[in-house]
Amino acid sequence: xxxxxxxxxxxxxxxxxxxxxxxxxxxxxxxxxxxxxxxxxxxxxxxxxxxxxxxxxxxxxxxxxxxxxxxxxxxxxxxxxxxxxxxxxxxxxxxxxxxxxxxxxxxxxxxxxxxxxxxxx
Numbered sequence: 578x579x580x581x582x583x584x585x586x587x588x589x590x591x592x593x594x595x596x597x598x599x600x601x602x603x604x605x606x607x608x609x610x611x612x613x614x615x616x617x618x619x620x621x622x623x624x625x626x627x628x629x630x631x632x633x634x635x636x637x638x639x640x641x642x643x644x645x646x647x648x649x650x651x652x653x654x655x656x657x658x659x660x661x662x663x664x665x666x667x668x669x670x671x672x673x674x675x676x677x678x679x680x681x682x683x684x685x686x687x688x689x690x691x692x693x694x695x696x697x698x
Contacts, residue, residue, distance in 0.1 A: 578628065578646050579605050581653075582586060585642050587664075601665070604637075611635050664666040 579601060586598040598604045617623060617631045625646055633636035644650035648658065679686045 578625070579608065581646050581648060581651065582632075582638070583647075584653055584661045585651040586638075586660050587661050588653060589642055589651075590639060594637070597637060608632075608637065611637065 583598045583601055586594045590598070597607065601608055612618060612631070615631065617628075617637060623631065626644075627643060629638060629640075629646075633640050645651065679688070
């Protein structure tokens with residue numbers, strides 16, 4: 578549910594919703610926390626309709642986005658899905674490179690790509 582709903586929000590949602598769903602892991606964590614605090618599943622399992630009602634009530638969803646979690650029901654195209662997946666891949670790659678970088682007075686050293694060379698005076 579979360580990956581498909583996230584694509585819909587990132588492709589068609591408003592800025593506030595996009596911020597809440599920017600990271601899939603953070604969105605999942607926030608939803609689990611909201612569900613626990615709100616008692617969403619205290620009296621039984623949620624079906625898709627009940628989940629949408631809770632998401633809307635809790636500010637995680639805009640009813641205008643759709644009333645089902647299927648790509649067709651949300652009006653998502655394959656291009657929408659691929660655009661979000663590509664952005665996620667780029668973000669992971671950038672984060673990976675940043676973890677390998679060391680900033681110093683002469684610039685940035687990237688572990689595994691740059692090499693130490695003696696500076697000539």
